Amino acid sequence: MATTTGSTALFTDRYELTMLSASIADGTADRHCVFETFARRLPPGRRYGVVAGVGRVLDALADFTFGESELAQLEPFLDPPTLEYLAAYRFTGDIDGYPEGELFFPGSPVMTVTGTFGNAVILETLILSILNHDCAIAAAAARMATAAGDRPLIEMGTRRAHEEAAVAASRAAWLAGFSATSNLEAGRRYGIPTAGTAAHAFTLLHDTEEAAFASQVAALGVGTTLLVDTYDITQGIETAVKVAGPDLGAVRIDSGDLAALTRAARRQLDELGAANTKIVLSGDLDEYAIAALRADPVDVYGVGTSLVTGSGAPTAGMVYKLVEVDGRPVEKRSKDKVSLGGRKAVIRRAKDSGTITEEVIFRGTADDARAAAGPHDRIVPVPLVRAGRRLADGPDLSASRDHLRHALTTLPWEGLTLSEGEPAIPSTQLTQPPAAKD
Amino acid sequence: MATTTGSTALFTDRYELTMLSASIADGTADRHCVFETFARRLPPGRRYGVVAGVGRVLDALADFTFGESELAQLEPFLDPPTLEYLAAYRFTGDIDGYPEGELFFPGSPVMTVTGTFGNAVILETLILSILNHDCAIAAAAARMATAAGDRPLIEMGTRRAHEEAAVAASRAAWLAGFSATSNLEAGRRYGIPTAGTAAHAFTLLHDTEEAAFASQVAALGVGTTLLVDTYDITQGIETAVKVAGPDLGAVRIDSGDLAALTRAARRQLDELGAANTKIVLSGDLDEYAIAALRADPVDVYGVGTSLVTGSGAPTAGMVYKLVEVDGRPVEKRSKDKVSLGGRKAVIRRAKDSGTITEEVIFRGTADDARAAAGPHDRIVPVPLVRAGRRLADGPDLSASRDHLRHALTTLPWEGLTLSEGEPAIPSTQLTQPPAAKD
Structure with a gap:
């Protein structure tokens, strides 16, 4: 059932490692990159998404190492420098993300991974597997619990x-x-x-x-x-x-x-x-x-x-997209899948009553977000990993459960209905921080 | 990710073990039982099901043992005789089933487990998890491959x-x-x-x-x-x-x-x-x-x-039903879920051309099936486990792939269309063996 070695490193698409190989050969593996994990849209008719699986991602990350057995599997199609890179691999970058139990909406950067290209790209498949599954289940479960x-x-x-x-x-x-x-x-x-x-x-x-x-x-x-x-x-x-x-x-x-x-x-x-x-x-x-x-x-x-x-809706439709290279925003520019490049910050706007009104996703930093947030607004992402080190043993599942229970009370009333409709609040994407709110 | 012990025994619903406990206490755990795994219906519009996961079930069975860690988890709600039973547990019964890569239809007994109640009931959850998942994926994949x-x-x-x-x-x-x-x-x-x-x-x-x-x-x-x-x-x-x-x-x-x-x-x-x-x-x-x-x-x-x-159709809808106790057929008798009790044999009828025409599922033995089968008919289930011993290392996945490729050629032409419709062949359930065919 399980991998015999306890490693999670092969829960990975082959192309992550061939891209790594090419980038090592041409030197781009060391470029400083930001990858964002987000869903372009919610499943049809759903009003909100629920972040789940963050703790599982962080657990899996600790076992994302390439031992002898993994390397033996890769040796037929990877070159020696890449195998050497993987043998020494530990994730050494940063991860920020929505806390487990948080709500998300279209475009919300649920998990942001920062590091060199080589260090960060190969986590794509595993992060998406975990978040796409767990978020899909949690979203359905939250609607059932409300009902x-x-x-x-x-x-x-x-x-x-x-x-x-x-x-x-x-x-x-x-x-x-x-x-x-x-x-x-x-x-x-x-x-x-x-x-x-x-x-x-x-x-x-x-x-x-x-x-x-x-x-x-x-x-x-x-x-x-x-x-x-x-x-x-x-x-x-x-x-x-x-x-x-x-x-x-x-x-x-x-x-x-x-x-x-x-x-x-x-x-x-x-x-x-x-x-x-x-x-x-x-x-x-x-x-x-x-x-x-x-x-x-x-x-x-x-x-x-x-x-x-x-x-x-058995999968949450999340993608893991490269949005920044060496400080330069990047984005795919094909007709049907436009993304906003650049590392994003998020302010979730709320009324005095606590009811949320808008998710503002903008190219900027957490400091920009703090500067622009009104007194009832919230900066959603939190630091999870710094220089490869997990910042807490958690998230504690029970605390995440409480977090979600509270978050659901902040939805506009129509967000809790089971009928199909638009997301409960609009998501606004901006290329720069919004003006400060008084 | 994996269970830390390599045991598959806790991929199990709690009630399997509390039923075991009650049956040990009253002596019924030793009754000779037959459980059949089948889908009451195919997903809406689908013409056939595909058996997949048999090899994974047999692999998982080898690791279905209760060590110290598993027993520690169960100790708070199970009595000492049950814990003792589980500590010594190995599956010692028989398993017959449709070979991996075989087609199935509503009611087909895809996997039949024979043993004492205690020995066989606790496999329910794991067998269903594997078959429900793998059969669902294989059925979708087969339609894609045909397309x-x-x-x-x-x-x-x-x-x-x-x-x-x-x-x-x-x-x-x-x-x-x-x-x-x-x-x-x-x-x-x-x-x-x-x-x-x-x-x-x-x-x-x-x-x-x-x-x-x-x-x-x-x-x-x-x-x-x-x-x-x-x-x-x-x-x-x-x-x-x-x-x-x-x-x-x-x-x-x-x-x-x-x-x-x-x-x-x-x-x-x-x-x-x-x-x-x-x-x-x-x-x-x-x-x-x-x-x-x-x-x-x-x-x-x-x-x-x-x-x-x-x-x-992310799950195949299979159930694991007790059909025989000490040689006596048993069946649930509520209005909406009628099942035919008793251990079943299966003949898949075919024309001279090899095109299949009917799945005949009847209370009887493999010998009865052989007696009643016409020259182009086939007895579908095969022995997989005898007295707890796996009969072959296989099924070899490559052979199963060939098996399915051939099986699909035996479907009536409308069975291979993507349009929604009835199962490609009718399933007939009989309480006794059909008359011999000439």
């Missing part, structure tokens, strides 16, 4: 995603407001709370549904969640309460007309005296289904496929 | 997918007919040929496009592929041939109206005497765009996002 309101969400999508991607998806979902994950590796790796109920197989294994429920309660206590839809749901609920008593933790319903079944289940549980027994719903839920169930007595949502596939 | 015909496809999607999922996607794409991948780890892990061109950054790094091209040709030879759309394409092609001469390997165009640009590029290259210089196209290609370019002088397609996201 769910105060009701907890359990991430159950592991089986619908690549086994390693599933762990990252659990992380992104938790960051974006999910309460727990079914994924045990995510529990180990990131300390995310794990949760689970039972599968239909467990009921089918036993001679009767009652025997299955009795076994589960005996092993896991009456606080457990019994899956009641293997045969007849009404009978299943009756049996569940008969077996566990009125203190049964929860029942789970995984199929059928979930709204109608939930209301009927609530009535039945109440009639059986199990007024505190919760109802866990699962079964192809997405943010729209979650929202549609808002008036129904659901206690917990389990979400799988739609979460791990980004609910229709 | 491309004899023209080679390069897989370039790494940056749009989770870093480990990207490696598996490269594998699935190659299996399904792609010629090469940009992903260096896929080259190392699976021996897939790697390929690459250059990025816009390389041109922007240099003072002029000509300097960039000269550098690339000096480092990589005139056989290299020059990216000509950073500024003006016509000028880019002129410069490319000026620098490399008429033996230039290829030019790449990554943006704009690809059909028109390709025709113009071909004319221009021919006029410049570079009649053998190929044209590589990339830029948001999917199977439809590839097909639409069929009449244009494209030599190689580079495909990224649409490949790694399964071209709209």
Whole structure:
């Protein structure tokens, strides 16, 4: 499953290394470069993006080294000076970026990498892999969390995603407001709370549904969640309460007309005296289904496929573009993909109330941004790496979760709707710092 | 990135292990069970599925063991007998399945796991993660390969997918007919040929496009592929041939109206005497765009996002269902998800010409299937694991690639069209073996 060496260096497109080779040969590998990571647009209809994966990028960077095994793989197509360069490679530049849990919009420079061309170009593929995946999942998860309101969400999508991607998806979902994950590796790796109920197989294994429920309660206590839809749901609920008593933790319903079944289940549980027994719903839920169930007595949502596939947008569309060479802004000039060259700074404008109104992205420095920012505005990017050294062990995932929860409260109200529309705030790109605001 | 221990055991939903715990306590963990892995339906409009990931499942199975680190993670919620069971766990059952590179249809039992409940249930999550991902990518890739015909496809999607999922996607794409991948780890892990061109950054790094091209040709030879759309394409092609001469390997165009640009590029290259210089196209290609370019002088397609996201179907929708307990067929009986219980055998019916006509899935054994199969019919599943022992080092990926290439030729012609429609052949489910065919 994993690379046998623990190195992340080969999660890389071949052309990064052949470009390196050519640039070493002609001396341009040493030019001072700035690369910016951004999405040209949000997925269709989405109002905001969510930054996730920054911590994973910084973790992966620490293992981005070329040992014997990696070099042996590259030897057939790289020349000796390049192999030598890679053998000694450590990232020694700077990284600035949006904090994990921050919102982003079209053109937001989510991660800016500064260093020599050779030092910085070869990180492109890995940075994009991580951010494109994790941001896509987090954006979908944030919409689901908003739709769910105060009701907890359990991430159950592991089986619908690549086994390693599933762990990252659990992380992104938790960051974006999910309460727990079914994924045990995510529990180990990131300390995310794990949760689970039972599968239909467990009921089918036993001679009767009652025997299955009795076994589960005996092993896991009456606080457990019994899956009641293997045969007849009404009978299943009756049996569940008969077996566990009125203190049964929860029942789970995984199929059928979930709204109608939930209301009927609530009535039945109440009639059986199990007024505190919760109802866990699962079964192809997405943010729209979650929202549609808002008036129904659901206690917990389990979400799988739609979460791990980004609910229709499985990748965030980020690119990693060279914007500055030796202090000179550079930009592609083909007709359909115009970019603003030069290293950018960002001011996020806000009203007195804290509601954000505009993302101003301009060619300039953090100092320019500070000079031009009004009292409620914010300078978004923060330093993450200096001279190759990570500035903090974090970002702490729990702090990032809080960061996002707060950031969502700063969106204009239409930004939190599920309906399709424009980004919640406009992005303005300027070739120079905006005038200072009073 | 990887699990620190090399174990794959925690790529697992928590409930698999709590079900195990309850079944150990009540004695049902030892019941003899059959689990089948299948998709209830194909993604909307798709005509066939492609089996991929079988080799990865078998690799992952070898590392599915619970060491100290895994057990420490489980100790807070599992009882001592379960922890003891897991400490000694090795899969000791049997696995049968569709060979990698085989076609599948709704209900096809792609992978059948036989063993005690405890031994087999806990593999559910990992088997599904791998098959759901890899089959989704392979199915999309196969359609792209069909659309491309004899023209080679390069897989370039790494940056749009989770870093480990990207490696598996490269594998699935190659299996399904792609010629090469940009992903260096896929080259190392699976021996897939790697390929690459250059990025816009390389041109922007240099003072002029000509300097960039000269550098690339000096480092990589005139056989290299020059990216000509950073500024003006016509000028880019002129410069490319000026620098490399008429033996230039290829030019790449990554943006704009690809059909028109390709025709113009071909004319221009021919006029410049570079009649053998190929044209590589990339830029948001999917199977439809590839097909639409069929009449244009494209030599190689580079495909990224649409490949790694399964071209709209990023997961294959497979489930892992308990179908038999101690020889007794079992099945969920809720209204919307009816399954046929019992271990199934499969005959794929075919005409004299070899064209397949029907997938007959029936409760029965491989012997029953052999008895009922006509001379052109085929028994699809093969033994993969016996008493925990993998029967072959394979499947060899190259053989699987050949298997799929042949299998696609057995589809009715409408099965190879890109238009949306029903599965290419009907699936028939029977509770007993069909009558023998003469």
